[in-house]
Amino acid sequence: MSALLDVRAVGKAFGGVVANRGISVQVEEGEIVGLIGPNGSGKTTLFNSIVGHHPIDEGEIYFDNGRIDKLGVPEIARLGLLRTFQQTRIYGGMTCVQNMLISAPQQGLGVAAMLAPHTRAEEERAGELLDFVGLYEKRHLIAGDLSFGQQKLLEFSMALMNGPRLLLLDEPTAGINPTLINGLMDRLQRANAEFGITLLVIEHNMRVIMNLAQRIYCLAHGELLAEGAPSEIREDRRVIDAYLGAT
Template sequence: MSALLKVENVTKTFGGVVANRSVSLEVHKGDIAGLIGPNGSGKTTLFNSIVGAHPIDSGSVRFEGKEISRLIVPTIARRGLIRTFQQTRIYAEMNCVENMRISAPDARGSVLSLLSGFSNQVDIRAEELLDFVGLASKRFLRAGSLSFGQQKLLEFAMALMSEPKLLLLDEPTAGVNPTLINGLIDRLVRANKELGVTLLVIEHNMRVIMNLAEHITCLAHGEVLAQGSPQEVRDNPSVVEAYLGVSA
């Protein structure tokens, strides 16, 4: 099966700092893939490279077989590759329903196509998804007044609203309370199974990512350290070393 996302030998440097060196990974349709690594290992940089937030120095990023490494962020997003942010980003002064409405695929059209109201399907879908993440009762509140964890859920719902083919999640559980984490994982799996969204997840919480992902890539110092099933990655001595340091 051909890969939905194929990252090949991507290198990205900032001045003299090499944030990603020759990184390659593949995400197949229907997968939940994980991306782990210690702080500063280049995970978010790789995300930014994939979605076009900055130009890459060399290598190639292919989405559905087409090269996207030269395209800009909104163009890539319109092809169905959506990311969420580590520092949760929602539209703070708008209420939850409005946040959802503007995330629907029909909001991505040309400005002239935006000069119309909201379709019923969009509103129904927005309700369903807000229900799905448990924010239905808060739907008329300003998104900025929600707690951090609720904002994470809203951002996730907005990402689903945009009907992505591939969703890149940057630390979806960071700063979320442990009880809510279980609910969030459950929703990630359901989004993958029921809505058919392929996921690539950056995660620091090992318990979460080992249970969630079917395939994991571990980065360290900007390079791929290990790739494989959760079991393989966990048992790889260099991964343990990267996280915990060299044993005496």
């Protein structure tokens, strides 16, 4: 039984700029894995490669033992591999509830179902998850009018609504009020434990990622620098030199 996500020696260059070179990452089912590294080290490029946003130059990517590096974004999403965006993306002209309802999985819907109303179960699930992230009383507000932090929470709950097996989170705590970060971390852990969603998280906040992740990969200059448990990463000489800095 191989890993849920298996990234094998992936490389990606934009013109002469090599964003990723020979990167291999494995995420086991049920894990929370961190991805850290300085700005421009290729973390988001790796995410984009995994979800099929752009073709990769070399290497292979497997999800649930199926090869996905030739598939497009919607097909990969429908397999149960979702991502959230660094610049939070929600449907700004719609209410929170509507954002949630349209995020329900759409696999195998025929034309008749596409034209049908939402099911009661979907509406209840939307309410539960909005309650889970603490946006229930704002559910009828236009999502674009929410604060940045609330939009991040909404985007996270939209991803949960889709019921993915693996969720890639691109800086979930960036721009969030420090007092709310603990609450968000708690929700990430509960999504992992209660909903059984495997997480791969890009994060710059070291306190968050060291507490959240069971394993961490560190990138620098587009290459994999180190991999290990948070305690090992924190002590790793190369990581300290490249990223953490002497403390």
